[in-house]
Amino acid sequence: MSEGSPSKATPSPGSTPELREHVYDGIQEYDQKLPNWWLWTFYLAIIGFFVWWLMYYSAGWFEKDGIGVDAKIAEINEKKAKELEAMMATLDDAVLWKMSRNPLITAKGQATFEVTCVACHGKDLSATMGGAKLTGLPLNDTEWKYGANPMDIFKIVSKGSPDVTKGMIAWEPSLGPAKVAEVVAYVLSYHQPPEGVEVK
Ligand code: HEC
Incomplete structure (x- = not known):
């Protein structure tokens, strides 16, 4: 061109x-x-x-993206808290027994146990390790110092021993009630529910 x-x-x-x-x-x-x-x-x-x-x-007529996301997260957390509250309100011996037969729940409980409780109660819940006695009480026997009912166990794990110096602290503040319920379900999975308790 x-x-x-x-x-x-x-x-x-x-x-x-x-x-x-x-x-x-x-x-x-x-x-x-x-x-x-x-x-x-x-x-x-x-x-x-x-x-x-x-x-x-x-x-400011439109919601900023960040605020929208924060609001959604708050909504989800509130929903979770409500669900948890509802679960806690209905939590009783029968519910804990049922949870203890649910492998999804006991697997979660086991994961918590093996991180948080194993040092004093042992991997097999016998409060021994390689023949040596650990500080905690055995949790696989039928003797329960603080009561054998699932809610008694839930209470001692949540609130800790009345004698804190023994080492059994209140676990609810760090684990939250849902994880405590799971770990109690895991402990209960080593035990048989009494006659008449529906676990299915
Ligand atoms: C630092 C050691 C230690 C750790 C960690 C620990 N415990 Fe304990 N646990 C103890 C001791 C000690 C006792 C006995 C307390 C007493 O005699 O007052 C006990 C008691 C208990 C009991 C009551 C047993 C009974 O016979 O009534 C349960 C249930 C229990 N622990 C579960 C747990 C679970 C579940 C965890 C983990 C979330 C845990 N413990 C972590 C030391 C520990």
């Missing part, structure tokens, strides 16, 4: 645009006015941006 006279763009009909001096790559252009539809789209985009910017950042 560089040889010969420069090619010229055709002017829009009805207008008499100026042909610009400038030649590039053999092309000379008219100084055309941009079409109105194009200009108005452009102006409206600019105005639209400012309107949106004012509404979003100054007027």
